[in-house]
Amino acid sequence: MPSRCCVPECKSNYDSSLKKNEQPESTFLFPKDPKLRELWLQFIHRKNFVIGKSAVVCAKHFYSDDIERVREWVDKEGNKHVEKLTNPKLKPSAVPRIFPHQPKYLTTPQTVERTDPENRRMTINKRHEEVLSEIEQSDMIECFDSLKDSFQIKLSLSNWNYREGSTGLHFFTLNVDTPENADL
Incomplete structure (x- = not known):
């Protein structure tokens, strides 16, 4: 039996949701680092919650970028390998931020990583060249x-x-x- 999510109003892995043929969600234990643990508590919005040994938060509350579902490595010959993990892992800095059954203001929007200016310039120039090439082809x-x-x-x-x-x-x-x- 999969562990049940401790986030308020979340029914992941409860008998009622599993009976509806919903797939069990991956769950993650609270981090051992005290600062990160407090941050998790702050984000799940549960007053006076005491974290037990089996307290978990399900994958529904994390952005997909925060969850590692595959393992990639390069062998001695330089071949790249990709292996699907049976138990997904969280990135070390991951914090639960998605709460679909709570008010929207409690969900923290995902931040977009900025690219450095040189890469941005190269991307824009490449896009301009592609558009120009398309125009030249259509006008030929x-x-x-x-x-x-x-x-x-x-x-x-x-x-x-x-x-x-x-x-x-x-x-x-x-x-x-x-x-x-x-x-x-």
């Missing part, structure tokens, strides 16, 4: 037949007339001005 005219087939889509011809010949396309506008006082 491979042959005269290709131009004849696609110029109406690629050009705004609202004030233009055109005539198609066997050796070229002729674009022109006609402005016919009549004198104001002319007799018609």
